[in-house]
Amino acid sequence: MTGARRWALAGFLAGALLAVAVWAPATWLASAVNSASDGRLLLAEARGTVWNGSAVVVLTGGQDSRDASALPGRLHWLMRPILHEGAGLALHLDQACCLRDDATVFLKPGLGRTQLEIPASKDWLAQVPTGWLAGLGTPWNTLELGGQLRLRSSGLKLETVAGRWRIAGSAAVELHALSSRLSTLPTLGSYRMDLRADPANTSVPGAALQLSTLEGALRLSAAGRWDGTGLRLRGDASAATPADEAALGNLLNIIGRRRGAQSVISIG
Numbered sequence: 001m002t003g004a005r006r007w008a009l010a011g012f013l014a015g016a017l018l019a020v021a022v023w024a025p026a027t028w029l030a031s032a033v034n035s036a037s038d039g040r041l042l043l044a045e046a047r048g049t050v051w052n053g054s055a056v057v058v059l060t061g062g063q064d065s066r067d068a069s070a071l072p073g074r075l076h077w078l079m080r081p082i083l084h085e086g087a088g089l090a091l092h093l094d095q096a097c098c099l100r101d102d103a104t105v106f107l108k109p110g111l112g113r114t115q116l117e118i119p120a121s122k123d124w125l126a127q128v129p130t131g132w133l134a135g136l137g138t139p140w141n142t143l144e145l146g147g148q149l150r151l152r153s154s155g156l157k158l159e160t161v162a163g164r165w166r167i168a169g170s171a172a173v174e175l176h177a178l179s180s181r182l183s184t185l186p187t188l189g190s191y192r193m194d195l196r197a198d199p200a201n202t203s204v205p206g207a208a209l210q211l212s213t214l215e216g217a218l219r220l221s222a223a224g225r226w227d228g229t230g231l232r233l234r235g236d237a238s239a240a241t242p243a244d245e246a247a248l249g250n251l252l253n254i255i256g257r258r259r260g261a262q263s264v265i266s267i268g
Contacts, residue, residue, distance in 0.1 A: 002117075002207065007042075010256075015056045018211040019089050024049055024051075025046075025048075025049060025050070026043075026046035026047055026048045026049055026050060026054070026055065027046045027257030028050055028055070029043065029046065029047040029050045030042070030043035030044075030055060036061060036062075038063070039060060039062050039063040039065075040059065040060055040061070040062055040136065041057070041058075041059060041060075042057070042058040042060060042068075043055035043056070043057065043058075043075070044056040044058050044060075044070070045056075046167075049239070050079065051078070051079045051080075052077070052078050052079070052256075053076075053077060054074045054076045054077070054188075055074065055171060056070050056071070056075070057070065057071045057075045057095070057212070058070045058071075058077065058135065059132055059135030059136055060135055060136070060137075061135070061136050061137030061138075062137075062176055063229060067134065067135055067136065068135050068140055069131070069132050069133070069134050069135025069136075069138040070132075071095065071097060071098055071128060071132060072097045073095060073096050073097050074095070075093060075094070075095045075099075076093070076094040076095065077092065077093050077094070078092045078094075079091045079092075079093060079107075080092075082106070082185075083262055085186055087108070088106055088107055088108040088109075088115075089107040089108075089109070090104055090106055090107075091104065091105050091106070091107055092104045093100055093105070096160075097128075098126055098127055098128045099122070099125070099126055100121075100123070100125055100126075100128075102121075102142060103125055103126065104119065105117065105118050105119075105133065106119070108132040113159060113160060113161040113192065114159070114160050115157060115158070115159040116158045116159070117155075117156070117157045117158075118153040118155075118156045118157075118158075118171065119153065120153055120155040121152065121154075124150040124151060124152050124174075125151050125152065125153055126151040127149070128148070128149050129147075129148060129149070129150055130144055130145040130146060130147045130149045130175060131144070131145075131146060132149075133145060133149075139254060140208050141256060142180060142182075143152045143180045143181070143251075143254065144180060144181040144182075145177035145178060145179065145180055146177075146178070146180070147175055147176055147177045147178040147179055147187070147190075148173070148175070148176045148177065149174070149175055149176075150173070150174045150176065151171065151172075151173055152171060152172045152174065153169075153170075153171045153172075154169060154170045154171065154246060155169040155170070156168070156169040156170060156171040156195070157169050165206060165227055166225075167195075167206055167207040168196045168197050170194065170195060170197065170207075171195050171198060172189070172192055172193065172194050172195065173189040173192070173193045173195075174190070174192050174193075174214075175190060175192075175193075176190045176267065177190060177218070178190065178191065178218075180251055182250045182251040182254060183218075183247055183248055183250065183251045184247045185244070185247045185248070187216065187217075188216050188217060188218040188251075189213060189215055189216010189217060189218050189219075189220075189240075190213075190214040190215050190216055191198065191212065191213055191214060191216075191220055192211070192212050192214055193209060193210070193211050194209070194210045194212075195208070195209055195226060196208050196210075201253035206225045206226050206227030207221070207225065207226055208224075208225055209223060209225060209226055209231060210222075210223050211233065211235060211265075213222050216237040216240065217239060217240050217241070217244040217247070217248065218237060218238075218239065218240070218244075218248055218251070219237065219238050219239070219240050220235070220236075220237050220265070221235045221236060222234060222235020222236070222238075222265045223235060224267070224268070230268055231267060231268050232267065233265060233266075233267040233268060234257075234265060234266055234267075235264075235265040235266055236256075236262045236263065236264055237252055237255045237256065237262065237265055238252070238261055238263065239252075239261065239264045245261065248267060
């Protein structure tokens with residue numbers, strides 16, 4: 001093969017690789033999300049490309065689960081390279097029902113590692129109906145929750161290195177005006193789950209979790225850890241007043257093992 005032909009072949013291959021990168025179908029991204037979440041988070045009916053596409057966001061109980069719940073409308077994304085402050089990708093997300101207009105996360109892929117950064121915001125970044133959690137299966141499909149789930153970030157970085165997670169910063173999930181078909185009360189209350197990394201405790205992967213009650217008839221309190229793949233939570237649930245105990249009895253039995261007027265929370 002002559003030098004001219006070698007250069008021509010190299011140019012063809014480079015052009016083909018560039019075309020694949022630019023026009024990579026959205027289904028490739030959907031497959032990656034499915035694999036990373038063990039089939040619990042799906043980008044169904046994916047259209048467009050990895051860089052500019054849309055899909056229906058679905059929660060499921062896993063690969064063999066029959067439970068599934070989709071957010072209304074479609075999630076649209078636009079991904080662009082970042083050429084300053086280190087190589088990476090800016091991923092802008094848009095979904096009318098559930099995301100703020102300025103919802104953007106940052107990705108920094110690398111050799112054997114991937115970093116996801118959720119920037120700090122003064123207000124909530126995402127808001128979804130708590131009924132969406134029913135897609136995860138038991139016990140969420142039994143509880144049939146109502147209300148709103150909001151995500152707030154004070155600056156959170158998630159990094160996976162050789163299968164292990166590193167977490168920096170903090171975030172919070174708030175449950176507002178929570179209700180359940182297992183209680184006759186119109187609302188149970190509002191709650192907050194704080195996730196905070198401990199930079200002084202690098203030997204233990206993940207971040208600390210703290211569940212607290214903001215207000216309401218159902219009192220929840222628990223603490224634990226999340227390591228990026230699962231969570232461990234221990235605490236208790238109880239009625240705020242003796243007058244609420246009858247209306248919360250069935251729910252307290254589902255939440256955990258009864259210990260007198262309390263229900264023991266044990267997850268993971």
